[in-house]
Amino acid sequence: MGSIRHFFFPRNRRYSVLLFYGFLMGVVFIMLSSSVMHYTSTNTFCMSCHVHPHAEESWKLSTHYDNPSGIIVDCVECHLPPPGSITHFTAKAATGIRDVYGFLFKDPENIQWEAKRHITQAVKHTYESSCIDCHQNLFPLQLTEEGMHAHLYYENNREELNCLNCHLHVGHYSEHAQEILDFGFERIAGKPEIVFKEASLVDAFERFTETIPGTGVRFDMLPIPGGRFKIGSPEDEPGRHDDEGPRREVEVSSFFMSEIEVTWDMFMAFFRETVSEGRSMQGNLTYTDAAQNIVDAISGPTPPWGSPDQGWGWGKRPAITMTWHAANVFCEWLSLKTGKTYRLPTEAEWEYAARGGTESPYFFEGSPKKFTRQRWVNRIFGADTTNINRFVVYEGNSFFRTQEPDAVQPNSYGLKNMLGNVWEFCSDYYAEDAYASYPAQMVIKNPQGPLEGKERVIRGGSFKSDAFEVRSATRSHTRHDAWLLTDPQIPKSIWWYSDVFDVGFRVVMEWPIENEPNDGQ
Amino acid sequence: MASDRRQFIKGAATIAAAGALGAGALLKSCSRDRRKAVIPEFIDQAPEGKALKAGLIGCGDRGTGAAMNFLDAGNNLHITALGDVFRDKLESCRQQLKQHRNAEIPDEQCFVGFDAYQKVIESDVDVVLLVAPPFFRPSHFDAAVRARKHVFMEKPVAVDPVGARAIMASARMADAAGLKVVAGTQRRHQRDYLTTYAHIKSGIIGDIVGANCYWNQSRSWHVNRQAGWDDMTAMLRDWINWRWLAGDHIVEQHMHNIDVINWFSGKVPVRALGFGARHRRLTGDIYDFFSVDFVYDDNTHMHSMCRQIDGCANNVSEYIVGTKGASNCQNEIVNHRGETIWSYEYPRLEHGQPSQLAMKSPYEQEIIHLVEAIRSNKPLNEAETCAITTIVAIMGRISAYTGREVTYEEVMNSSLRLGPEKLAFGPVDMNLQVPVPGTAP
Numbered sequence: 001m002g003s004i005r006h007f008f009f010p011r012n013r014r015y016s017v018l019l020f021y022g023f024l025m026g027v028v029f030i031m032l033s034s035s036v037m038h039y040t041s042t043n044t045f046c047m048s049c050h051v052h053p054h055a056e057e058s059w060k061l062s063t064h065y066d067n068p069s070g071i072i073v074d075c076v077e078c079h080l081p082p083p084g085s086i087t088h089f090t091a092k093a094a095t096g097i098r099d100v101y102g103f104l105f106k107d108p109e110n111i112q113w114e115a116k117r118h119i120t121q122a123v124k125h126t127y128e129s130s131c132i133d134c135h136q137n138l139f140p141l142q143l144t145e146e147g148m149h150a151h152l153y154y155e156n157n158r159e160e161l162n163c164l165n166c167h168l169h170v171g172h173y174s175e176h177a178q179e180i181l182d183f184g185f186e187r188i189a190g191k192p193e194i195v196f197k198e199a200s201l202v203d204a205f206e207r208f209t210e211t212i213p214g215t216g217v218r219f220d221m222l223p224i225p226g227g228r229f230k231i232g233s234p235e236d237e238p239g240r241h242d243d244e245g246p247r248r249e250v251e252v253s254s255f256f257m258s259e260i261e262v263t264w265d266m267f268m269a270f271f272r273e274t275v276s277e278g279r280s281m282q283g284n285l286t287y288t289d290a291a292q293n294i295v296d297a298i299s300g301p302t303p304p305w306g307s308p309d310q311g312w313g314w315g316k317r318p319a320i321t322m323t324w325h326a327a328n329v330f331c332e333w334l335s336l337k338t339g340k341t342y343r344l345p346t347e348a349e350w351e352y353a354a355r356g357g358t359e360s361p362y363f364f365e366g367s368p369k370k371f372t373r374q375r376w377v378n379r380i381f382g383a384d385t386t387n388i389n390r391f392v393v394y395e396g397n398s399f400f401r402t403q404e405p406d407a408v409q410p411n412s413y414g415l416k417n418m419l420g421n422v423w424e425f426c427s428d429y430y431a432e433d434a435y436a437s438y439p440a441q442m443v444i445k446n447p448q449g450p451l452e453g454k455e456r457v458i459r460g461g462s463f464k465s466d467a468f469e470v471r472s473a474t475r476s477h478t479r480h481d482a483w484l485l486t487d488p489q490i491p492k493s494i495w496w497y498s499d500v501f502d503v504g505f506r507v508v509m510e511w512p513i514e515n516e517p518n519d520g521q
Numbered sequence: 522m523a524s525d526r527r528q529f530i531k532g533a534a535t536i537a538a539a540g541a542l543g544a545g546a547l548l549k550s551c552s553r554d555r556r557k558a559v560i561p562e563f564i565d566q567a568p569e570g571k572a573l574k575a576g577l578i579g580c581g582d583r584g585t586g587a588a589m590n591f592l593d594a595g596n597n598l599h600i601t602a603l604g605d606v607f608r609d610k611l612e613s614c615r616q617q618l619k620q621h622r623n624a625e626i627p628d629e630q631c632f633v634g635f636d637a638y639q640k641v642i643e644s645d646v647d648v649v650l651l652v653a654p655p656f657f658r659p660s661h662f663d664a665a666v667r668a669r670k671h672v673f674m675e676k677p678v679a680v681d682p683v684g685a686r687a688i689m690a691s692a693r694m695a696d697a698a699g700l701k702v703v704a705g706t707q708r709r710h711q712r713d714y715l716t717t718y719a720h721i722k723s724g725i726i727g728d729i730v731g732a733n734c735y736w737n738q739s740r741s742w743h744v745n746r747q748a749g750w751d752d753m754t755a756m757l758r759d760w761i762n763w764r765w766l767a768g769d770h771i772v773e774q775h776m777h778n779i780d781v782i783n784w785f786s787g788k789v790p791v792r793a794l795g796f797g798a799r800h801r802r803l804t805g806d807i808y809d810f811f812s813v814d815f816v817y818d819d820n821t822h823m824h825s826m827c828r829q830i831d832g833c834a835n836n837v838s839e840y841i842v843g844t845k846g847a848s849n850c851q852n853e854i855v856n857h858r859g860e861t862i863w864s865y866e867y868p869r870l871e872h873g874q875p876s877q878l879a880m881k882s883p884y885e886q887e888i889i890h891l892v893e894a895i896r897s898n899k900p901l902n903e904a905e906t907c908a909i910t911t912i913v914a915i916m917g918r919i920s921a922y923t924g925r926e927v928t929y930e931e932v933m934n935s936s937l938r939l940g941p942e943k944l945a946f947g948p949v950d951m952n953l954q955v956p957v958p959g960t961a962p
Contacts, residue, residue: 140694141697145663491936
């Protein structure tokens with residue numbers, strides 16, 4: 001007679017029975033794991049250890065929680081790929097591991113939550129496939145005309161665009177988002193208390209305060225005595241890129257440079273005086289080319305789309321998101337207003353001024369290796385960043401936004417924020433081998449960069465940059481197409497970039513002033 | 522981005538063709554080898570089904586014709602509302618419908634004015650026929666789709682890039698809402714063209730390496746300004762000669778032939794270089810002729826020419842050349858020795874002569890296809906395909922106007938919008954200078 005063992009494992013049908021148990025275990029496993037999957041995907045579970053109560057609050061204020069149809073969209077419905085897809089499981093596992101690590105080892109106080117809400121970060125923890133999984137019809141009959149054109153543009157440029165480009169705050173409410181939508185750009189900044197009647201007179205090569213006639217705006221200009229220096233960085237400089245060499249001996253003439261990056265106060269004075277009509281009034285664009293504006297009377301920017309200050313505030317913060325073209329028209333306007341010659345610095349002038357006579361990576365003591373967070377040693381054991389914090393607004397201290405000039409100390413010329421805060425436009429076209437094209441055995445006087453090109457040089461790094469990137473020699477360049485990616489207007493703005501927010505500029509003034517009468521020609 | 526567009530155009534073309542032919546399989550294979558041609562079946566009448574009420578917007582001659590085509594397409598089809606900017610146009614159409622089709626439209630269903638289209642759309646109709654001048658198409662189409670109406674609309678679907686993009690967006694809205702749309706490129710519904718297309722798709726002329734298309738004809742109609750007419754009245758009554766209303770004749774008329782080449786090649790030109798001028802026209806601000814070299818992404822060319830001048834050689838046709846032969850796209854396929862290797866057999870008249878007259882008119886056929894798609898719920902939406910051809914024709918026009926090479930991408934990204942800011946009778950304040958090539962800044 002059969003024992004218990006034979007009851008469960010009858011000898012004659014061993015394989016089919018094994019199969020049966022295997023199947024049973026499989027079912028139990030799936031049921032268990034499915035309920036684990038389910039449980040770990042609930043909002044309660046997410047919030048049980050997610051250390052950001054504000055995320056829950058803003059979610060409950062958002063249209064994904066509070067809407068007329070009463071549908072609530074759960075955390076995982078946006079923050080994981082759609083269920084059923086393989087990436088759902090892999091992303092869930094990866095997110096889980098990251099969260100556990102963060103929970104155990106990270107101090108929530110030090111996490112830059114606000115930064116994570118910015119589009120560049122937000123796309124990393126939300127999934128477009130999930131947006132589309134619910135929002136399958138991009139052309140409902142109730143869609144506005146603007147929405148129709150925007151969704152057509154999206155569908156025709158799917159690889160470059162993400163739903164979040166336009167719908168950033170739908171999952172977590174932001175007051176700032178409302179502000180951007182209702183923004184009356186021209187209305188900001190009240191009337192200035194003092195209105196300057198005349199520009200400053202400059203008769204000596206020393207610090208002076210420029211006053212813009214007809215506005216209440218003033219700013220300091222510093223004399224940068226001409227001289228020679230080695231442009232570029234030595235090959236052993238930490239964080240160096242190939243485009244920083246070969247080093248060349250360069251001479252620049254004396255000039256004045258603005259103490260700080262052009263502020264919103266300065267740029268808005270320009271905007272208010274020269275603002276041109278909205279583009280609907282531009283008429284027939286096939287036959288006119290706005291980029292060819294020759295200014296006898298200056299035609300300035302169109303109103304921007306959204307809020308170019310990113311909601312960080314105006315005043316003395318550096319003006320950002322204007323195009324290289326707009327920065328140049330600003331200089332033309334400033335020249336016309338003051339009777340001097342203002343312009344963007346050349347790349348050589350910029351680096352000469354930034355170095356202030358130094359040949360080290362920064363104009364202050366310290367090695368990029370010591371300050372960078374890209375080295376795991378620094379991340380784990382911490383690094384002494386006291387010195388860089390005194391002089392530079394960069395990734396390590398910026399809270400992911402621009403800061404006012406007072407936040408830092410100047411270099412030896414008195415210039416502030418040459419390194420960090422915002423990248424600064426130079427007048428040169430960018431070429432990787434720009435220095436190599438200069439003759440090696442000569443001193444090159446006032447180089448202007450390549451004769452032709454598409455993109456322009458930007459220098460100095462920004463609040464988003466790592467310590468490696470805010471060296472005096474670091475070079476980068478504009479990215480015209482990428483920076484206008486989500487501009488919903490057609491043709492795209494020549495005045496405002498839609499997709500870069502850490503580039504600005506500072507002005508230089510030519511010296512000596514040529515005293516030719518300005519007859520407006 | 523470009524590849525996305527093509528992908529998408531392919532999709533749109535498939536949907537349109539599948540709807541029109543009921544033979545989606547035709548396009549699915551892309552093997553180079555010769556396959557059996559799948560000849561679509563043609564129906565002479567729309568299938569039976571629920572009664573459909575249609576409203577006509579734009580009561581000119583073509584509008585009146587389209588209304589009659591609708592009434593002829595099958596049983597239980599009615600025209601129940603009319604709309605036009607002009608009372609006399611509307612009354613004339615109304616009278617024709619009564620006289621020739623015994624269709625009476627009551628006073629309260631007749632709407633006159635710039636907002637007549639809205640009233641027609643709101644008048645409890647299932648289908649609208651959009652036959653006003655092309656300038657109005659994007660706004661009329663948008664209103665019709667939002668009100669869930671099936672649409673027949675005449676080509677072209679826009680006069681400028683902004684309008685063409687609006688049509689594309691509305692087309693997707695129509696798809697999402699399950700609406701059926703036929704867009705007036707009637708060669709796509711013409712039996713001889715469709716049959717020739719099936720043979721060419723089967724590989725009989727090999728890969729396509731070049732194409733020509735023509736619409737050279739005598740001068741078109743015009744209406745002289747009469748005493749007492751304001752600017753707007755004079756322009757609307759003479760609409761075909763005004764750029765903002767008709768888009769110039771390369772867009773308004775010749776796009777038919779360009780569309781055939783787009784359709785047969787399955788491609789859309791990526792750039793164009795053309796010229797044209799105005800010498801003989803009596804009214805308006807458009808050109809008399811265009812000659813445009815369109816180039817595809819594989820560097821094959823389509824030469825397009827169109828002219829409206831009396832006393833010159835005329836020709837309205839297409840010609841497509843493949844590696845193994847060539848075709849006029851309509852009824853004949855030849856090899857490279859000029860020998861006919863296939864020709865379309867037209868039905869014969871009573872006395873035995875073959876004749877195109879015995880074939881179902883494509884204007885009727887396109888409406889039959891529309892009603893068939895509505896009643897049997899088959900996919901059919903030609904709006905986007907027609908908008909793409911409209912863009913291509915506009916690309917040729919802009920190139921001729923400016924003398925410059927123009928790309929599809931540029932036109933797709935152009936903010937060019939024609940027409941006055943406000944639509945109202947009275948003076949029209951617009952720049953009406955005829956473009957001179959080479960003078961654009």
